[in-house]
Amino acid sequence: MSWRRVWALIVKEFIQIRRDRRTLAIALVMPLMMLLLLGYAINTVIDHIPTVVVDESRDDESRSFARSLESTTYFRIVAYLPSASAARSTIDRGEAKVALVIPPDFGASLRAGRSASALLLIDGSDPNTAQTALFAADATARSKGAELLQERLQRAGARSLEQPIDLRPNILYNPSMRSVDFMIPALIGMILQLLGLILTSFAIVRERERGTLEQLVVTPITPWELMLGKMTPYVAIAFVDVAVVLAVGLLWFQVEFAGSLALLMGLSVIFLLAVLGMGLLISTVSQTQTQAMQTAMFVMLPSFILSGFFFPRESMPDLIRYLSYLVPLTYFLDILRGVVLKGSQIGDLWGSVTPLAVYALVVFSASVVRFRKSFG
């Protein structure tokens, strides 16, 4: 092993990266772009659902019910309409997702101590929004109902009543339930995977595709040196990206970093070994960068879905959830979110660290063996 030769390869690679706009864009612009997109565009918490109200009762009771819906912040009343059919057509046009239709006898029924009914129309095309609207409206109706019931009982002579069940929620970790706090740690996993897998395999396959490998194999460079010289620049860039994403996440998006940075970096190295191994494997089975890209996509796209990057794994069917254990990103996301959001210590994380380390060891050794055969 000659460190001089490895160094020569690293210097050469950095010069090439500097001159290749596409690689530069993937290495430097993409992480920040993803950070801003995930920070601002993705919001898995649904609120302020546009809602229209058709109030045919027009009295204190009906107005109070509509107001209490809005005060949950799940609904935002965008218009008051004269008829249910008009409300229906605003939903058809997509201007509102929910319509509350209060019939003329609503207030009168309540005042008379009878049960009053109201109609809620929900646009179900986005199931998440529909579900949130349904739960929020249902909860509002129930608590409003309990309130009215209590008034009636008091008027009938009962003394003050207490809620039989007093639920006091206490949200641990990310108490304000912001999506960005959930996404930014995951973004670190995404960046490491992208750089380790795509850029590294590209950098190696490019030598083959352009014919420069033919020259390299007749120089004293050994497969080990070639591998190190190819990986090091992208590992360095990956860690710079991670630092930038963390800094922007903490300072700009105010994500609270609960755990240990050293632990995060140490465990990132294990994950990086796994993805570098996959990148090497891809480089040994690809003749051109196009083939490498296709293979990389084949590996990466399912991993984003399976790992729980966007969708919680808890809601996946069993079979799919078992598949997700084959994806190293799954374990790493658990680790990332654990360390960043929950302040997990290594003792809390063995369940994810052990399989990830085994995975990294197996994939990386296999790839080294294949790489030495293919480039030796």
Added chain:
Amino acid sequence: MSVAVSARGLRKLYGRGVALDDLTLDVQSGTIAGLVGPDGAGKSTAIRVLSTAVAPTAGTARVGGYDIRTDPERVRSIVGVVPQAFTLYGDLTVRENLDFLATVYGVDLSEARARSASLLASARLVGHERKLAGDLSGGMKRKLAVVSALIHRPSILLLDEPTAGVDPVSRREVWKMLGELASDGITVVVTTAYMDEAERCHTVAVMQSGRVVVVGSPNELRGLVRDAIIVVTGLGVSSAATSIRSLPDVTGIRVVGNQLRVSATSSDGAVVRRIVSAAVEAGVADAVARPVTPSIEDVFLSLRAVGDGSAP
């Protein structure tokens, strides 16, 4: 003189295809050896095996005294290789390419700079150091490839068709460099499909179907051509080919540019006169015929005709 490259029964199979059947060859130190032959003769494979880019299926070779099978690292450190395709980094400048290879070969950078300056000068590439290698012209790229193969002062230089598709001026410059290297004591093994280039080699090995058919100096090879070669020129001389071919002493004929190269059993006056009159009768009024010494191409074609089983 010692033997710099010595191949014994080198064989290389790709899948079921035989790229190199049996290469046995000795190249003396400080000489230029040319591997000549048609496409698919195994010339490139020979260079790839000798340069340790691929391992032979059977046989072995010593390059600079080191066995290519057991000691490839040593071979790589004393051999310079110019592959057929352009294999330098197009997105690196000339200087960066040279610095990279110098470092890879463990050459001290200040020494490499001095060495590359003189090499670039002899390749007439001075002033292009800051250009991207990919932006150079085809001829310049070839010369740069030769320069980079020499940055670590190899004692043996292996080149695979270094002048294919290159303009005549650059071709001459490349061969001038090779000649200078040989006189500096560097052993050069070069493949070429151009027969005129074979004349510049000290030793020529004619290859066919993965084998060396014949080895010798250009003069020795010329001695192998039994037939006399007579060149016929004149306005529209190619129209006389058929009638000249039918003459009794003529054994072969081919059109080369605007002349006919006739092989005949002898080149005495009677034969030459008969050829001229046949040409005149065919309408070439100003036909002239003169005997010439056989070229390597004539050698090659006569060998090939033997190999094909037809008469030369």
